[in-house]
Amino acid sequence: MRIRVDWRTSVSVLGTILKILALPLASMAALALFYSEPLVPFLVPFAGSLLAGVGLERIERDEPGPREAFLLVASAWLAVALVGAIPFVLAGQGTLADPVNALFESMSGITTTGATVVGRFEIHGRAILMWRQVLQWLGGLGILVLAVGLLSELSVSGAQLMETETRTQDVTKLTPRMAGTARLLGGLYLGLTALLAALLYGLHLLGPRIGVPDLAPEMTLYDAVAHALTTIATAGFSPHAKSVGAFSPAVQWVVVVGMFVGATNFVLLYHLSRGDTTRIRDSEEFRVYLGVVVGGALVVGAMLVLDGEYPLGEELVRATLFQVTSIVTTTGYATVDFDLWSAGPRHVLFLGMFVGGMAGSTTCSIKTLRWLVVGKTFRRDLFTAVHPRAIKPVRLSGAAIDEDTIRDIYAYTLVSVVIFGLLTVFVVVDASRAGVEVTEFGAMGAAASTFLNIGPAFGFAGPYGSYEPFPDSTKLVMVVMMWVGRIEIFPVLALLTRSFWES
Amino acid sequence: MRIRVDWRTSVSVLGTILKILALPLASMAALALFYSEPLVPFLVPFAGSLLAGVGLERIERDEPGPREAFLLVASAWLAVALVGAIPFVLAGQGTLADPVNALFESMSGITTTGATVVGRFEIHGRAILMWRQVLQWLGGLGILVLAVGLLSELSVSGAQLMETETRTQDVTKLTPRMAGTARLLGGLYLGLTALLAALLYGLHLLGPRIGVPDLAPEMTLYDAVAHALTTIATAGFSPHAKSVGAFSPAVQWVVVVGMFVGATNFVLLYHLSRGDTTRIRDSEEFRVYLGVVVGGALVVGAMLVLDGEYPLGEELVRATLFQVTSIVTTTGYATVDFDLWSAGPRHVLFLGMFVGGMAGSTTCSIKTLRWLVVGKTFRRDLFTAVHPRAIKPVRLSGAAIDEDTIRDIYAYTLVSVVIFGLLTVFVVVDASRAGVEVTEFGAMGAAASTFLNIGPAFGFAGPYGSYEPFPDSTKLVMVVMMWVGRIEIFPVLALLTRSFWES
Numbered sequence A, B: 001m002r003i004r005v006d007w008r009t010s011v012s013v014l015g016t017i018l019k020i021l022a023l024p025l026a027s028m029a030a031l032a033l034f035y036s037e038p039l040v041p042f043l044v045p046f047a048g049s050l051l052a053g054v055g056l057e058r059i060e061r062d063e064p065g066p067r068e069a070f071l072l073v074a075s076a077w078l079a080v081a082l083v084g085a086i087p088f089v090l091a092g093q094g095t096l097a098d099p100v101n102a103l104f105e106s107m108s109g110i111t112t113t114g115a116t117v118v119g120r121f122e123i124h125g126r127a128i129l130m131w132r133q134v135l136q137w138l139g140g141l142g143i144l145v146l147a148v149g150l151l152s153e154l155s156v157s158g159a160q161l162m163e164t165e166t167r168t169q170d171v172t173k174l175t176p177r178m179a180g181t182a183r184l185l186g187g188l189y190l191g192l193t194a195l196l197a198a199l200l201y202g203l204h205l206l207g208p209r210i211g212v213p214d215l216a217p218e219m220t221l222y223d224a225v226a227h228a229l230t231t232i233a234t235a236g237f238s239p240h241a242k243s244v245g246a247f248s249p250a251v252q253w254v255v256v257v258g259m260f261v262g263a264t265n266f267v268l269l270y271h272l273s274r275g276d277t278t279r280i281r282d283s284e285e286f287r288v289y290l291g292v293v294v295g296g297a298l299v300v301g302a303m304l305v306l307d308g309e310y311p312l313g314e315e316l317v318r319a320t321l322f323q324v325t326s327i328v329t330t331t332g333y334a335t336v337d338f339d340l341w342s343a344g345p346r347h348v349l350f351l352g353m354f355v356g357g358m359a360g361s362t363t364c365s366i367k368t369l370r371w372l373v374v375g376k377t378f379r380r381d382l383f384t385a386v387h388p389r390a391i392k393p394v395r396l397s398g399a400a401i402d403e404d405t406i407r408d409i410y411a412y413t414l415v416s417v418v419i420f421g422l423l424t425v426f427v428v429v430d431a432s433r434a435g436v437e438v439t440e441f442g443a444m445g446a447a448a449s450t451f452l453n454i455g456p457a458f459g460f461a462g463p464y465g466s467y468e469p470f471p472d473s474t475k476l477v478m479v480v481m482m483w484v485g486r487i488e489i490f491p492v493l494a495l496l497t498r499s500f501w502e503s
C-alpha cells in the first residue's frame, strides 16, 4: 500500500491549531492564579500543546486538497479533545478525574455537545469549570471557520449545503476570499459573545440601581462570561447544576434570544448587523427555523397546560419557549427538569432534537436547511410522479438547487437517522450487558443528544442529570459519535475507506 | 377547482377488482357450508361486492394515466379492506365483532401485515379464520401484479426501483407485454403456494407411513393450505395462537424455506423454475438478502447462547433461523415468544424489521435492493468527496443506475424512517393519553411492524399477543399506516396534494 494522502500538510496545520490552543490554556492558568487554584492542570497541557504545535508546524506544508482537509478536520477535533481532557485528569476532582469521564467531558465540550459527566459542580475549581465553557466556545468557532472557510471547498454533503447557501445568499461576495469571510464571521461570533456577556452582566448591575434587586442577582461577571461563551456557540455547558434554571426570569429571556441568534445563519446576521434586513426577510430557511421554534413551543405549551403543569402566564411561556429553543437550536440548556414532564412534551422535545438551527451557524443536528430541501424535493417528486413530463427544479429562496446537492442532502439526513438508530440499539444492549438500567427512551435520547451534539437527554442523563452512570464502553462510543456527528460524518467515514489513503 | 383526474376510469377498474373479490368470498361461503358454519357473513359482502363491482365496471373507462393508477391503487386497497372486514363484524364473535378491530384485522390481512387483534382463536369459525389467510394471499397477489404490471409504468420510487430491476434483470424481456408478465408471475405465485401446501400436507401424510408419527401430525389439509397462503405472501397470519410454533420441527423447517422463497424476487424464481441458475447467482441483491438472513441469525444465535436461552443444537439453529427469516422477509410468523428474549436479540430483530426481502417479491418494508443502492451510493459519494474530478456511476449487478433513481430511493428510505419515527411518538403519546400502558420499545415495535407490514411487535403486541389493547384511535391510525406502507407511500401522499387533482 502506498499512501497518497499528503498527511504531512495535515499534521503541519494541526500543529498551528495546537499552538493556538496554548493561548486559552494560558488564560485558564491565569484565571486559576486569580482564584488561587492549582495551575499545574493548565500549565502541563499548555506546555505540551505549545511544544507539539511549534514542532509539528515545522513540517513542510503544501496546499491542502480535499483529502488533507478531511484528515485535518478529523484529527483536529480529536487532538483538541485529548489535550482538553488533561486539565480534568490533572485537577483530579470528582467524576472528572477518571480518564474516560475526562475525555467524554472534553469531547462534549469541543464538539459543543454539552452532555456532562460532572456529578457535583461545587467541588470543582472555577478555572476548571470555565475551561469547559471555553472548550465549547472554541468548538463553535471551529465549526464556523470550517463551514465557511474549508468545507465549502470540498464536494461533500455539508459542503454542498454551504454551496447552496453560497449560491442563494452570496456568501462568497461578502469578501473576495474565503479566509477573509471566515475571519469576518469569526469576528461577528466574538462580538456577539461579548455583547451577550455585557447584556447579562449589565442586567446584574442594573437591577439594584433601578430598584429591582432580583433582576439578575446571581449573574456575576464570571457567570455572564461563562454563559455567553456557551450560548452563542449553541453549546450548553453551564457551571451550575441547575443550568440557566439557577438564574432569574430576565436572564432566561435574554438567553432564549441569545440561543436563537446563535443558531441563525451568520451570513444573515452579518447583513443584519450592517442594517440590511432584506436578507433575513427573504430567507426561506429562517422562516422555517422560526416556525419550528414557535410551532414547537405552541405544541409543548398546549400539552403542559393540559397536563396542569403550569397555569397560563409568563412562567408557562418562558419555560416552554426556553426548553424548545434550547433543544431546537441544539444548545441544551434547561431551566426546568423537562425529564419530569409527561410523555407528550418529552417526545416533542425528542423530535425537536433532529431539527437543529440554520446552516452557517454553530448549530448541530441535521439543520433546518436540510429538512427544507428534503421537504421541497419530496413535494416536487410527488408532483413529477403524476406529471411525468414536467421538469420542475427545486428552488430555495428563488434559486434552483442542483440534483447532486439534493442527493447529498438526502444521503446526509438518512445516514444521520440510521446512525442514530444503531447507536440507540448499542446503548440499550451495552447497558443491559453491563447491568446499568437504561430505559429505551433514555437510550434514544442519549443517542440523539450525543450524536446530534445537543447535550441533555432523558432519565439519569436528563437536563439536571449526568451521563456518568453509563458504562465506560458506552461512554467511549459516545465520544466517537460526538466527534463523528460534529464534523458532519463524512470526514471520519472517508478516512475508513481504502481509496482515501491509496488511489 | 376543476378536477382533472379521470376518476371514472379508476372507479371502473375498481369495479372489476370488487367483482373478482366476489369469487374468494363465495369460496369462503362454500367452506362455511362444509364446516356447517354461518353463511351470512360471507354472502352479504359477496352480494355487495358483486353488485357494486358489476355496477361500477359499467362506468366508461379510458386508458389510465399515472394519476388514475395512483387513485386506483389507493382506493383498491382501502375498498377491499372495508369489504374484507364485513365477515368479521357479521360473524360477531370475540374481539373481531368490534368494527374497529374488524377493519384492523382486514387491513392487516390485505396489506399482508399480519398484526392481529384476535384474542382467542378457538372461538372463531374455521371459515372466518381461513378468510384472514385468503385476504393475505390476495394482498400478496395484488402487490406482485402491482410491482410488475402497474407501478413500473409510473415514475415513482417504487416504480423506478422496478425499472432498475427491469434494466438489470430484463423483466420486460420475460414476455413482450407487462400484462403478460404479471400473469406469468401470478401463475408462479399460485404454483408456489400449491407446492408448499402439498409439501406441508405431504409431511403430514408421510409421517405415519415411514414410521415417524410426529413428523407433522397437526398439519391437516386445512392448516397446510392456510399456512401455504400466508407463507408465500410473506404475510404471517396463522389460525393458531402459537403461530407456526403449534407445529413440528419438520414443518418449521419447510416454512423457513417457504418464507425465504416468498421474499425472493419472482423474476429470479421464474428463471430458476426454468432451470436457469445464472440469474440468481449473478444477483447482488440476492447475495445481500441471503447475507442479512444468515448474518442476522448468527448474531441472534450467538446472543441466545450467551444468554443461556438454548444449548448448542438443532433447536437453537431452528429457533434463530425461523425468527430472523420471519422478520427479515416481513412474514411475521413465530415459533417462540421472542418478546421474552433479552434486549440484545430483541433489538436485532427490531433492526431486521427495516430490512425486508427482495424487490419484485411480496415482501414489505424498505427492501434489500434499496439498502444496497443506498450503501453503494454512499460509498461512491465518499469516494468522489475525496476525488472530486472522478466520475463514477453506481452499479448494480454490473449496470449503472441513474442518479434520479438513486435520489428516489434515498427519498423513499428517508421518508419511511421519518414516518416510522412520527408513528412511534404518536403511539406512545396516544396510549399515554388513553391510559394504556405501552413501553417505548413496544411502541417502536408496533409502529415499525404495522407501517412496514411485518406483523408482530413486542410487549402485549408480541408474537403470541394481540394489538387489541391499543386504544381505538391508535388502531385506526395503524390501519391508515398499514395501507400507506403497503402501497409504498407515494400513491396516498400524492392524493393529498392539490396538483394531483387540479393541474
Ligand SMILES: [K+]
Pocket (backbone or CB within 6 Å): A112, A113, A114, A234, A235, A236, A330, A331, A332, A453, A454, A455
Ligand atoms: K449542544
Ligand SMILES: [K+]
Pocket (backbone or CB within 6 Å): B112, B113, B114, B234, B235, B236, B330, B331, B332, B453, B454, B455
Ligand atoms: K407480514
